Structures are given as structure tokens and as C-alpha cells.
Amino acid sequence: MVKIPKEQNRYCPSCDTYTEQTVKEVTNRSGSPWSKKSRKRQRKIDNGYGSFPFENPANRSRGGSNPTSSKKDLQFTCTECGKAWKPKNTLKAAKFEIER
Ligand SMILES: [Zn+2]
Structure with a gap:
């Protein structure tokens, strides 16, 4: 079981600095x-x-x-600029959970 925090201090590509960001799992998006x-x-x-x-x-x-196990489709949203982005190297796990 992999648990990741919902709010993380991560690098934002558009702000070019480390900002507070929220994680969202993008699921059931059929092509x-x-x-x-x-x-x-x-x-x-x-x-x-x-x-x-x-x-x-x-x-x-x-x-x-x-x-x-499968690769998880994660999306990070910056609280400073409000832009969402996806990491290149995504997390791979069988069981996955986002903590609140
Ligand atoms: Zn930003």
C-alpha cells in the first residue's frame, strides 16, 4: 500500500519555484x-x-x-497559479491511496 499526502510542496513548471500543490488521481477517462x-x-x-x-x-x-501493479495517472494542481500538470515519471503501485 502506497500512501501519498494530498498537499505537497513540489516544483511547479509554470511558476518555476517550489509551491504548495494538491494531488488528484485522474481515473475512468476513456479515450x-x-x-x-x-x-x-x-x-x-x-x-x-x-x-x-x-x-x-x-x-x-x-x-x-x-x-x-499499474502506473497511476496523477495530476498536480498548483495553488499559486492554479495550473495543473502531470509528472513524466508516474508512480507505479498495486494499491494506492491519497491521504487527506
Ligand atoms: Zn504554479
Whole structure:
């Protein structure tokens, strides 16, 4: 379990200094259903390709490690300028929580 504080003193790219920022997890943001990636996925689901799609991560690998952790989509909002930004290197964890 990874817990991170909701308010952090971080570097702001637009202010160019360290400011107080709030963390928000951006979830359930599905992409456009008409993008090339999602059309390709839908075509694979309709026509079938091996055991695709892999819904259960335990059935995913063939002799490899089973990925249970995932990269978290975090968004930092600066309280000084009010601008939001995303870090390049995001956190990777199986269980994740933002503390208040
Ligand atoms: Zn700022």
C-alpha cells in the first residue's frame, strides 16, 4: 500500500519555484472510441485473436511474471497559479491511496 499526502510542496513548471500543490488521481477517462487504438482493440475482440483480450492478469503471461501493479495517472494542481500538470515519471503501485 502506497500512501501519498494530498498537499505537497513540489516544483511547479509554470511558476518555476517550489509551491504548495494538491494531488488528484485522474481515473475512468476513456479515450475516444473512434481512435485507431480502440478500433484495433474492438476488431480483435470481435474477430478473436488467441486468448485476447486478457481480462484476468493471472492468465496474461505464459511463464512470465504476472503484472498486478499499474502506473497511476496523477495530476498536480498548483495553488499559486492554479495550473495543473502531470509528472513524466508516474508512480507505479498495486494499491494506492491519497491521504487527506
Ligand atoms: Zn504554479
